Amino acid sequence: MTPFQAMTRALGLATGLSLAALSPASAQENWFPMKIFDSSSGTPTPAEYTPVGKAEKPYNLCVLFPHMKDSFWVAVAYGVVKQAEAANVNMTLYEAGGYENLPRQLSQFDDCLASGADAIIVGAISGAGLAQKFDEAKAKGVPVVGVVNPVPIEKLPAANFVDFAAMGGVTAKGLLASLGADETANVVTFPGPAGSGWAESFNEGFKKEVAGNPNVKILDEKFGDSGVAVQLQLIQDALQTYPDMNVIWGTAPTAEAAIGAVAEAGRTDMKIISSYENQAMLDALNRGDILAFATQYPVGEGAIGIDQAIRLIEKKPVVKLVQPEAAVIDKTTVPNVKMDLVLAPADWTPVYSVKAK
Known part of the structure; x- marks a missing residue:
């Protein structure tokens, strides 16, 4: 309801x-x-x-x-x-x-x-x-x-x-709605700073919504400070570790960092979703750089x-x-x-x- x-x-x-x-x-x-x-x-x-x-x-x-x-x-x-x-x-x-x-x-x-x-x-x-x-x-x-x-x-x-779990869940619904019939989503999540409470809840809400969907696989969860520099390092590590990753889900600074990192890697297949909002997310959405964000x-x-x-x-x-x-x-x-x-x-x-x- x-x-x-x-x-x-x-x-x-x-x-x-x-x-x-x-x-x-x-x-x-x-x-x-x-x-x-x-x-x-x-x-x-x-x-x-x-x-x-x-x-x-x-x-x-x-x-x-x-x-x-x-x-x-x-x-x-x-x-x-x-x-x-x-x-x-x-x-x-x-x-x-x-x-x-x-x-x-x-x-x-x-x-x-x-x-x-x-x-x-x-x-x-x-x-x-x-x-x-x-x-x-x-x-x-x-x-x-x-x-x-x-x-x-x-x-x-x-x-x-x-309700942060619900907020994570609505972004998962956005991802699921974007997938084609035979399309597979290999996801690495970047929830935010461990111990903050909201980061863990965002992540759990996202995972709960995609659980049981055979087309979605969570490859890893990478917690870290919500500054762009920290998130960029985590994304670069994930791009190296998980070459089959095709969905980046995380904080707004994660998405900001991912746009450049993904472009540099030539990964035009990557879907980027932000678990929350800021001005950069609205701008990125309007440019077509990200799939969606939550508010x-x-x-x-x-x-x-x-x-x-x-x-x-x-x-x-x-x-x-x-x-x-x-x-x-x-x-x-x-x-x-x-x-x-x-x-x-x-x-x-x-x-x-x-x-x-």
């Missing part, structure tokens, strides 16, 4: 969700209501999300991201910034520089607490690695909202992140994270676990996707602080 196939229930005042043009976000007011799953009870229920509006006071919100290396996290940041501006709150954003830098994110979390933040929104490098910090924040009465990356939901009053609507996730924090501070009703619906985007579906919830405007420069007026 998807939220598009069932009757929705409103969490806000507005209803309906219009389709947008193919350009990224230009007007924050067009983002909502946003179709989601309310998974607070453990059972995903179709719903619509609308923010509470302007905050009662100019609260101080502290936001932590794993990195800002690609346009995916820039999109989340765009949602954070624009919703903070709309709510008229103060916001400070810190990024740790990469998934290998958990100690830095732990230190940044401490800085947020020491600064007197009214709430913390965190894109966790590791949910398990931050568990103790979540307890410390709770003891001090500071609400923490998990955004984008999976966290132990029992540790937090609110979070929003996609979790990161602009919307960033905006919802700010709203969840404000609701917690003001003790207003809050959806404990918001989950966007995963969707696969290929050349046939891109005209119907609300791209202003997927990517920041191409000319937007990341902003690391917002001051309330």
Whole structure:
């Protein structure tokens, strides 16, 4: 069941969700209501999300991201910034520089607490690695909202992140739909950084969807940091080790790296699929360099994270676990996707602080 196939229930005042043009976000007011799953009870229920509006006071919100290396996290940041501006709150954003830098994110979390933040929104490098910090924040009465990356939901009053296994599954469906009757897919997966939680879930969702299909074979799984340089090395190794590989499935930086590596190797038969979105993936899709990519609507996730924090501070009703619906985007579906919830405007420069007026 998807939220598009069932009757929705409103969490806000507005209803309906219009389709947008193919350009990224230009007007924050067009983002909502946003179709989601309310998974607070453990059972995903179709719903619509609308923010509470302007905050009662100019609260101080502290936001932590794993990195800002690609346009995916820039999109989340765009949602954070624009919703903070709309709510008229103060916001400070810190990024740790990469998934290998958990100690830095732990230190940044401490800085947020020491600064007197009214709430913390965190894109966790590791949910398990931050568990103790979540307890410390709770003891001090500071609400923490998990955004984008999976966290132990029992540790937090609110979070929003996609069902990553489902997201991996929709990309697998895209691959299966592209195969001819007698076509064989020899796949190497490049899920992302081991221990992140989302990488493992993406991978499991993909494998589950293709399991039992005699035309699909998983040759190997290569975990690694989601930077392009690391992914390029993994791809080059796989091209040497598995000459019969004809499908590369992995992160957006994997796909970015694969385009050049595959061209250099003269492998015109290679199918490239990204497990998530960024601007480079949209551009590559339009050029025909990749088959498809999945989306979790990161602009919307960033905006919802700010709203969840404000609701917690003001003790207003809050959806404990918001989950966007995963969707696969290929050349046939891109005209119907609300791209202003997927990517920041191409000319937007990341902003690391917002001051309330």
